[in-house]
Amino acid sequence: MADIIKYGIIFMGIAIMLSSFWFHSIKKMTSDLAVVWCLLGLVMVVVGLVPALSAWINRISGWTGLALFGVGAACLWGAFQICLLISQLLTQNQELAMQVSLLLEENRRILAKLEEREEESGLASAKKNREEGLDLDDEKDIACH
Numbered sequence: 001m002a003d004i005i006k007y008g009i010i011f012m013g014i015a016i017m018l019s020s021f022w023f024h025s026i027k028k029m030t031s032d033l034a035v036v037w038c039l040l041g042l043v044m045v046v047v048g049l050v051p052a053l054s055a056w057i058n059r060i061s062g063w064t065g066l067a068l069f070g071v072g073a074a075c076l077w078g079a080f081q082i083c084l085l086i087s088q089l090l091t092q093n094q095e096l097a098m099q100v101s102l103l104l105e106e107n108r109r110i111l112a113k114l115e116e117r118e119e120e121s122g123l124a125s126a127k128k129n130r131e132e133g134l135d136l137d138d139e140k141d142i143a144c145h
Helices: 002-025 031-049 055-059 062-144
Strands: none
Touching: 002 031, 002 055, 002 062, 031 062
């Protein structure tokens, strides 16, 4: 029974390494999380292969070892799924940050154009106001005389 658990640990380690590599290659997992999962898989393979590291399996009963193996596998699967979700959220966050940056730049450009047009129209209206102001002064002068 201990050999079955050892082979299961080796198989799970290899499966974790391959899965993390696969999900990273199809852009569903970030590289830092994929590296962590590959290292965890490598540790599991080493624990399964090196007899000194897997000697603890012989000290527990076979059925207890199988139960622990099953619970451990379920926990690893759940943690892997959570890491996939975290990777997806990180990717979406980066995309949203890029979109916000582009929108802010576009907003600055539009505001600059608006200020230019206001200055142009402001100069035109200032000329108009000066001309009207001269006309009003002329009318005041006429009214005063």
